[in-house]
Amino acid sequence: MGKLTLILLLTTCIAGSLQTPMGSQTTDALIDYINSLDTTWKAGKNFDDSYPKRYLKGLLGGRRRSTPYAKQPAVSDELEIPESFDARQQWPDCLSIKEIRDQGSCGSCWAFAVVEAISDRICIASKGKQQVEVSAENLLACCSSCGDGCEGGFPESAWSYYKNTGLVSGGLYQSKKGCQPYSINACEHHVTGKLPPCDKELRQTPKC
Known part of the structure; x- marks a missing residue:
């Protein structure tokens, strides 16, 4: 094993x-x-x-909630785990798995984590027939129970919002893909490159 x-x-x-x-x-x-x-x-x-501590902490936007999600039953199992596993090789037709999204100067990692996982799961479940980019901005801006947008949010609430309300499609900044693409520009977080440097202050949460 x-x-x-x-x-x-x-x-x-x-x-x-x-x-x-x-x-x-x-x-x-x-x-x-x-x-x-x-x-x-x-x-x-x-x-x-x-870089100010407030800005760096803001980029770590995932928050924990004590209830009710913490009371979910624990599930344990023994599995044969391979020496290595690469999801890109396991599901090569799912383009979303290979894509790296840029949250820009916004603590929206909680939203990105959820919509990227949803996008990947839709593709995997459809055996590559449904290629969709679920909108991070739609979740970030419109889920009022998920937290404080660019100031951080609750991933478990984001999953619940998707289950109960749903989310539209939307690609990267200026991609013009889907119904609601990301409106916060990509930026260079810690190196000099072709993109503009990131602000040292968090951006305002986009309006729903």
Whole structure:
């Protein structure tokens, strides 16, 4: 039986002014620890110390809710886990699996995670016959019970919203794909490239 090791790295934000830059001491220690494990990848800094803590925390938009979703029954099973698995190879006809969306200067990762998973599942369930990009903006802007838009949201509420209300289609920024494409521009988060640099302040949540 193959073994799968999941390492969950939880970082604790120290109380203080949210406008002060992120301290490098904790970050450097965490990077050194990860790299000391000698895994298949190397950790490094994505942002320099000039980025405000409020902005970086804002990009980590996923939030946890204590109830009622936390009371769902736990499910456990023993599975044969392969040495490696690549979803792009398992379902090569599903283009959404290969696509990497850019949330821009908005803490919408919670919305992106949900709509990308939904898009992939629709394609997988239809054996590649239905290729759809579910709109991140529609979820981000219109789900009033999901949280605070670009300031963060609850993934479990987003799944519930899709189940009970539904979501329209919508592609990347300026893609003109679907009913409601993403309106926040893509940007370079921590390197110099062909895109404009990201703002150091979170954008306003688009209107529904």
